Amino acid sequence: MAVGIKDVARVAGVSAATVSRVLAGKAVDAAMQARVLDAVKSTGYRPNLAARRLRSRHSNVIGLIVADIRNPFFTAVSRSVETVAAARGMQVILCNTDEDPAKEAMYLDLMHQERAAGVILAPSRQRVARTEWPGGERPVVLIDRAIPGADLDCVLLDNERMAAVLVEHLHTQGHRRIAGLFGAMSMTGLERRAGFERAAKALGLETQAIAVPHSAGEAERALTGLLSGPHRPDAVVASNGVMLLNVLRTLRAQGLSVPNDMALAGFDNNDWMDFVGQGASGAGGISVIEQPVEEIGRTATTMLLDRLDNPRAPTRKVVLAGKLVARG
Amino acid sequence: MAVGIKDVARVAGVSAATVSRVLAGKAVDAAMQARVLDAVKSTGYRPNLAARRLRSRHSNVIGLIVADIRNPFFTAVSRSVETVAAARGMQVILCNTDEDPAKEAMYLDLMHQERAAGVILAPSRQRVARTEWPGGERPVVLIDRAIPGADLDCVLLDNERMAAVLVEHLHTQGHRRIAGLFGAMSMTGLERRAGFERAAKALGLETQAIAVPHSAGEAERALTGLLSGPHRPDAVVASNGVMLLNVLRTLRAQGLSVPNDMALAGFDNNDWMDFVGQGASGAGGISVIEQPVEEIGRTATTMLLDRLDNPRAPTRKVVLAGKLVARG
């Protein structure tokens, strides 16, 4: 019923091996090649990728495992990965772990079983130190978050410096009491916090950095505490998009407007940010660090493909700068 | 090097067939089963899915092909699909066509070659009528957009009615001159436009419905025309998220605020909408139809799995209602 390579071979009057060679682009007689291609077209032959993969012992799929498919950052990166991969003849399987280490392990295992050529992984937040690193012998490139101690290729944002840039920007805008809310569980949160505190110290600012557990209501609680405390801030830095929305929600509930009553800054630019928090003066809004999503995806994919060619090369760590999008 | 089923069999002192049976959960002697499971664990055996797929002639992957991975609607649906599929032992491969019919065809072909069990497809916008339907003999469930004339399972939003609900809502808010911008290329746009006009007619409203080509700047141009025209609207309905952002951008460029100068409504709810367009009165904002994303994904997946069990059943079309999120 399904048409196989032997059917094509029979129609073309050649051997199956020759059909395989034509399809693989190897040197064959021109007349034969034409006959084979005709036969392929007329039979509607579609190679069975399972058989191909089994025999050739390598596949052209790369896995892209992200921690949160709803995060626009990851979808943007995935588009870039897919574009680059397609240009090099590879296809991408996108998997979503929802920040669940168990699902992450499951998908890594799945990629192993699928014999994927390699994996690009945005690790989920880790509660505990990892005992084993992902991948085994399979090439892995990390994006967005590093795994401490793991000797793997990775491409990251310069979180430390970008957080500092944000603080400096708020300082030039005249803010002097800056609060920061940082994810407690992620490497990213720690790095951004470090940059925040370094810059604040250098500028002699009064700051309050809070590590916020990643559970519902924690950001609200932390911010509410700050607002009613003795050193009420005039600006807030949120270390990720979810937290930024929570801050916005809390401020709104308290009747505070951005940026008139409180300046707000964070990471990852979004379309809608142009429309929120317009001050009475007409200026203002949410300033953010925009990540170079296209470049992150492109770099990660290129690194992975490079490593496929050259498995024993030393691992590389690429740290990219973001761009300040100043709104007010 | 890689450990295969024969290695496991040797360690366990049984035949490869027995290992296969144990792993498939078939009835085997308890003692043997224990020995096999031990051997699997001690050898770290990972089945080669390519070989399994080749021999067993069916796979447990379903393809999810969406038109725009950056659209939160599709990512939300994909999470739901993935959850349901995983619960039934299936895995999901997510592919993004970026509204490109060529990429769509390519991915459908890829799913064929991969011998995927079935496909859930959100079709790209079609410039021309489709000559052939996707799938071939492979089960396909359509989501979000139907393909006229295709006899396929599908689960859709009741676009016509929901657009009418939006118009009725704006009417109760006191708006009488309502403009609508609708995508010219998609079935979805046409349906929403029809509902818009039906409701407006029923209410005796003065409306202007414009079909907007899906290219940059068109929405701006259309809206600008309306604003400077003789019948300047007091409310605008945008038929999709991108268009809504463009409307917002245009209004802002003209110095108009939402909802004081102009009411705004559309489709698909987003977190940020709570924070934009807060009127001076404290009320207001962007009213939208929220799609039942979880249910759409769940229904589509269930329908696909049902069809796998029962390929000859008549096709079903499920039309779901959305929920009005009224803001002002």
Add this chain to the structure above:
DNA sequence: GTGCATTGAGAAAACGTTTTCTCGTGAATT
């Protein structure tokens, strides 16, 4: 106690490719 159905496990075939092996043909070199 014999015959028959039933169960369970091993042997071997099968899945659809790619790759290796082998061989024949024609060109190139001596």
Add this chain to the structure above:
DNA sequence: AATTCACGAGAAAACGTTTTCTCAATGCAC
């Protein structure tokens, strides 16, 4: 002109599973 060489194509092996086939052992009925 003879020998080697390069090349291209077919035959056959191989990839790692699942499934079918076969057979031995066990249980049950008569």
